[in-house]
Amino acid sequence: MLLQFPASNFSDIDFHTTYDAVVVGSGAAGGMAAHALTQHGMKVLLLEAGKNQDTTKILHSMEWPYEHPRRGKMPPDYHALTRNEYNIRQPPYAQGSPYTNVVSYIQGWGGSDYSKTLVVNEKEHPYTGTRYAWVRARTVGGKTTIWGRLALRLSDYDFKAKSRDGHGEDWPISYADIAPYYDKVDEYLGVSGHPENLPWLPDGKFQRAVKLNDAEVHLRNTLKGMGRVLTPYRAGVTTDGLKHNKYRMRCYGRGACNRHVGGCDIHAAFDSPTGLIRPAMDTGNLVMRPNSTVYEVTVDKDTGKATGVSFLDSDSKKSYQVKAKVVILAASTLESARLMLLSKSSLYPNGIGNSSGHVGHNFCEHVMGPSVAGIKTDLIGKPRTLDDGRPGGFYVARFRNLKDKSDFVRGYGFEGGSGCGMIPGAAYTTPGFGEEYKKNVRDYAGATIEMGAFGEVLARYENAVDIDPAVKDAWGIPVLRFSYHFGENEKKMAADMAESAREMFAAAGFEIVSVTKSILPEGWSIHELGTARMGNDPKTSVLNQYQQSHDVKNLFVVDGSGFVSASCQNPTWTIMALCWRSCDYLADQFRKGEV
């Protein structure tokens, strides 16, 4: 049932053919582009810099920790960057490290031996400038192989936010434009959720919702009284199954989602390889080549159009060129911006598609850190329930700056959960030792509840990335230089996150164990957005509402780059809905010969 990809290799590419489209990157956006365009009958070449790793085989989701020689931890020559290292070191963080392999902070969680090869070795992938905890997954499927699965919609509170508070720009689309595509994504990939009928967090075409436990139900009821909504985790997970996809199973509540950093080896959680790419291959219209590091979009000097891409074989570092009628960048918000800036020519001296000068700018994401942990005291010492047999706990929808105004603009939501996992968190936080410690760990393990915030970082022109000509990656490609800081709005918002978190737990009567006020390093959310924003004015935006370059008609950028603002809702579902909409437009234009 869970089939492997056909061995994809060099001979799959026909270098004499001009493909209808070449897609760069195989994550949520690249997978969706491959799916949508092959459905329209276009002949697509998909290039991925990373290797073809089958998570079905490598994740071993149900292996017990004691079945692994290092209890699931990475080999000793691997090192995951710590929060403190992002604070005290200057990028490139891996420089000077004695470890052979240095990986991003995300590998520091839990047992991570299984997913260590999905993220890059920072020694090969340096970057410079300001602090940024940049998580990169170069592998077929990109970050969807380990994503957090929260699948939320944006609303007109986001798309028309400037009209409400004056900051930034409105999106060139409204909710009505994208709603049908959210529906299509829901139905094609599966999303779990409970309808709440909130205008600022629209409901989807939900499959079976996850259930809440005692403390979570209690918090939901408390928040109802405060006019706030705690809803079961809206997971991009098929909980009822998908009849049209033979590569995925429905969720069986194994609780494996977070055990090995992430990833689902039965593919109930959406990942691009099984959700999008394999079905696209089955159309016969898709060729995929992993191990292909694209470094330039090539252009025709006469027409100004893109002609294809140049890439290096990631192993041999030999250079190749492929031709395509349309070039689609889906390499991630930061890597797509890097590629545009690297693609300089006499026609496009500032990089392809960058006549506005906005490529790399308006870079935004989510601010994280403030959180609360508590105890529902009547659960202490009670028999524990099975709390982690589900793809997530709960989500608290945005409640700030909807009707009222506060001393900051925009809003934030909380992700959280209660109860006991395989290894109780109480083991690390319970003080003391001996029989009393051991009993306390047991008694408190099921009584804990915690939640942490994700808030909108305002898109600002001065938050940007550009190319650092002095530093090159292991492939000789100049790297990104960050100039990115949280601003006053984020700091005020973070203070309010911590206070409102405390307020809600206090209202629920939980014993508060800790309130965290500090902000995590920039990049922690892994939600980079906005580096090639959409808009109606070519002078102030890079892409039109179909993620098509204003300057180069046959260049599309379909990942998070096109976001005009970050919203506070997690972006993956919106990336895919936007991409599908753009690809429908592209296919129509392609048929008419207008790209």
Add this chain to the structure above:
Amino acid sequence: METALNRRDVFKFFGVAAFTALQLPAADPTAPLFFSRDEFALLDALTELIIPSDDHSPGAHEAGVAAYIDRTAAEAYLPEDKTSWRQGLAAINELSQNMSGSVFLKAAKAQQMVLLKQIAAAEKAPKTEAERFFTQLKQTTAFAYYSSSIGIHKDINYKGNVMLDKFVGYEAT
């Protein structure tokens, strides 16, 4: 646990040793990988004091916590990750000498508890070498014990990591 099974193991071991002796100096399979026997005995005792065997479940000794730490130290990539363990154990013995005039394992049980309580009191903000070592030892012991078969199945009695037809809990209403 002095059973026939143990004697059979001993017999097996002798058989193997007789064979390998022809090619290699006899390796002692019970020897720790990194620590000396004395260090290992101290480590084993300390982990068992942190998570003891009691009426509810076996403790750190039976869960093999010291063996896990021994292996971790043996494989450690950075020299300081090895030495921190060795120096930490030495710091415990030094403190024990100062407090009771003998190394930790030779000290009376009551004196051992006084020492541990003293360094555990500074758990959240350790200052001395012995206090820092306690925090390192406690966190590692917690992970090694609660990720062991005994910790997961006998102590916590974790019910998950199974295939569920339906989610457990309450529906949102």
